[in-house]
Amino acid sequence: MARTPSRRLRRMMKQMGLKMDTLTDVEEVVIKGRDREIVIEEPIVAVLDMRGERVYQITGGRVKERRLERKSIPEEDILLVAQQAGVSLEEARRALEEAEGDLAKAILMLKTG
Numbered sequence: 309m310a311r312t313p314s315r316r317l318r319r320m321m322k323q324m325g326l327k328m329d330t331l332t333d334v335e336e337v338v339i340k341g342r343d344r345e346i347v348i349e350e351p352i353v354a355v356l357d358m359r360g361e362r363v364y365q366i367t368g369g370r371v372k373e374r375r376l377e378r379k380s381i382p383e384e385d386i387l388l389v390a391q392q393a394g395v396s397l398e399e400a401r402r403a404l405e406e407a408e409g410d411l412a413k414a415i416l417m418l419k420t421g
Contacts, residue, residue, distance in 0.1 A: 327357040337366050340376075347372045381409055393418035 321328065331353040339346040351369035355362055381404045390400035392415045399418065407413035 325359040329355050329357070331355060337369075343376055343378070345374045345376055347374065379409055381405065385409070385411060389414050389418070 334351060334353045335349070337348040337351050337353065339348075348366055348369045348371050352367045354365040354367075356365065381401065385404060386397055386400045389395075389404055389411060390397050393400065393403070395403075395418050400414070403414040403418050404411070407417060
């Protein structure tokens with residue numbers, strides 16, 4: 309594969325509307341899933357800007373994976389939220405899960421959203 313000089317490569321990227329930069333102050337990157345969390349410590353993060361669209365590339369660093377425990381929500385809380393917000397039990401359960409068990413926040417989310 310022929311090597312492209314960096315000046316020529318930068319010129320080509322500029323013509324295509326691409327900008328690349330590196331974030332230097334990142335200590336860790338956390339990717340949260342439903343049941344797990346992936347933590348990348350001391351990563352190298354590059355940002356590629358393609359005409360307003362940003363792509364983040366994460367490399368290097370130590371990777372740790374953690375399982376997340378899901379808190380069970382008491383049925384009384386689900387019933388209370390459903391009654392107060394005038395929604396089904398399933399909607400109340402989803403709102404409580406999203407609000408991490410906070411009754412007031414779940415009710416507000418259901419009434420305003």
